[in-house]
Amino acid sequence: MNWKKPALFDFPGVSRRRFVQGLAAGGAVAAIPTSTWAKSTRAAAYTSVPVLAGREFDLVISPIAVNYTGRARMATAINGSIPAPTLIWREGETVTLRVTNKLSVPTSIHWHGILLPFGMDGVPGISYGGIAPGETFTYRFKVQQSGTYWYHSHTGFQEMTGMYGSIVVQPAIGDALKTQRDYVVQLSDWTDEHPMSVFARLKTQSDYYNFNQPTVADFVADVSTKGVKQALSIRKMWNEMRMSPRDLADVSAHTFTYLMNGATPSANWSGLYSRGEKVRLRFINGSSNTFYDVRIPGAPLTVIQADGQNIEPVTVDEFRFGPGETYDVIVEPKDDAHSIFAQSMDRTGYACGTLTTRAGLSAPVPRLDKPEPLTMTDMMGAMSHEAPGTDKNNKPGLMTNHDGMKMDHAGMAMDHGGMTMDHSQHSGKAHEMPLATPSRTVNHASTEYGPSTDMRVDMPRTNLDDPGVGLRNNGRRVLTLSDLHTIGGAMDPRLPEREVELHLTGNMERYSWSFDGLEFGASTPVHFRHGERLRVILQNDTMMTHPMHLHGMWSELENDRGEFVARRHTIAVQPAQRISFQVTADALGRWAWHCHLLFHMDAGMFREVVVS
């Protein structure tokens, strides 16, 4: 370990030792002998997530034997650890990371959410050539931000086999928030199968891992409670369109074991605290394909950071996050033990650990919620007359350019069309500055009408206050995007000079995912002009939620009135939702931009962005 700069651990009220002991203690608790895990071949490696701090780091990537399920498997580890060591950096310092590949195949490391020169971003074939077997690549860049981030392989499915770790960047001066305990809680998912086999199975049968499909019994139950007519009418549109309302996740607990800091629920990762202490939990979704719904029964979560950026604290019972996203929360546990419960969005399994005052204690683990089917809102957005959201600003009435002749006459379809449509909603100011608010006119790409795309949304919803399927009206206060307010506002006061509209598309039957109906291999880059402030509109024309991650630059999420919401590196776009964010294109080079559900990315929901 690298202890060059002890000041790095200057958590107010917490000594550096305590921080490290916290993580170590958590790991040790996880090794309770009753767990199947303790007997495994990797018990020694997982008992604590190592912490490395300083300016210089040596990371070695090698295969490692693991056993999460009772079956021995090979995984990919960094410094012999899964998760990889937690890296502690300090804002303003230059870090050097020497990464040595001891695998028999090429590898890479991407620093997720970190602003850096594009050659240091770690995407093989875009930022550099990757790291060949036996070679060492040296990353060196100045850390320009603080907060919670993570790192992972960007090669093949290596991330899914164990190559992920967390990064904590201390602010240049102190930390505004005083907590006595500080833990990273990194969630992931593990499969005993080869990831490519899982992908290939989905390619052959896309509902392979879905054991929650509508059955005859469901139909009979609906008939008995709702009557034949209603039961048929619920199913009519879904079946006509060949879409399944039960399609909540591509990969389920049928093959996944859900991990918290590398520990299975039975291994029970634990974080210690003393009564009366505040605990900071840095939640990182480092999973490959899993959205998690996280809560700590008996302890409300005060969310203070999203994607490493401080937000105005907001207290909730639960939050959902997708692969790539991070949320820092403060909790003040009252009891001796609380479960940290993270159920998968499809409700097939969960990751779980414990916050406790004494090693070895555990709290009741909540039951999995019943899976809720997708609604018409998830399929049709604002066109649906169901209204599960409570948002008053969700204005239906968006038009597509093929719904009427208006759009075709508009010439510069997007901007002018948007103006025409939005007259009634714009203030006088907006008339002078047409890009003050995001365009509401839906423009499908010509390539969305072919075999790659199984549906298009003509009237998307633009509200940000929907917690999403399975979390609506569940009796708990659930975080939504509209709850986020990054402290300090937008980083660039300029209005966007132009809009770039892209649609998230897919075909579940073919298990194909894309932007604009075009997979990566057939695509061309999206060009950002150096120095410009632009607006990116993402419309989700699928029935799955996609955590969209733009490398190299912040995505500054705004609402449908063009008001700044939050600075993110990964934004989850819900089914039939249209969101927009602004980007300051200040990072020259080539960057990856993709869905962070690893299988969606690999299926082609991926674009290259060129800033020049």
Add this chain to the structure above:
Amino acid sequence: MIIYSEYSLKFSIRFFMSVFLSSLGSVAYAGDTEKPQLHEHSAIKMTMQGGRAPEKSRSPHAYADGLSLSSGPYSLSGVPRIKMADEHSFWATTFNRFEVVNADPGDFGRFDGQAWFGRTYNRMVIKAEGEVANGALTESATELLFSHAIASFWDIQSGIRHDTSEGPARDWLALGFQGLAPYWFEIDGAVYLGEQGRSMLQIEVEYELLFTQRLILQPRFETTIYGQNDEDAGVGSGLSRVSAGVRLRYEFTRQIAPYVGVEWSGKYGSTADLSRAEGRDVHDTMLVAGVRFWF
């Protein structure tokens, strides 16, 4: 008789093509220029799926400013560009039916498999179907096809087919389609053209009814229509064979599912006449037991 059969073949082709096209959404969409009403879901769905791109729809390359993935500023020299699974080929072999058929003259075995290799939208497909009795192949149909995706749920397939039977072997050119119709009907249909003006139309329809997540009933319907008599092969023109069956399988895994079922089959028209002349039954009800599997 010949006139009738040509008519019936043309009619059938037209019928299934219209079913096919309307399921693409294009026919329905072309005629639907009115703005959809908020509460008319069925009208809306037509604009949500399929259809043709409006002339002025956005180009997916509009934001590239002439850049490509492998050239332009900051592109890496000497480093191959990143490739995702959309540029990789996959394959699978599926045996939908692999069974013993309990029939009157004696039990026989039947196989019905498909293998594919390729990327998402273009694949090579092999279809093989046949019957085995007393250790010998009594009947078979083998197709080698190029499969090309033309709509969200539909592929067109073209290639060649080779049939063997108790009579002479027959070779065909095949042009068909395979895909998923609204309400989840899996459809596989093709027109075949052979030597000496022979023609054949075959349609298979399957459905899956889930009693539980693993106990699944699969109704299956198949029909064959010939354009002209081929007495050597034992078939007559017009509607020739119809079979309908149900198979109840239990998916121990998604990839291995034993089943039992019952199948009814009948011969019609001059094909039935030929069978009767040979003293064979024209209708048959059979029990089947087998395993559905893929790898």
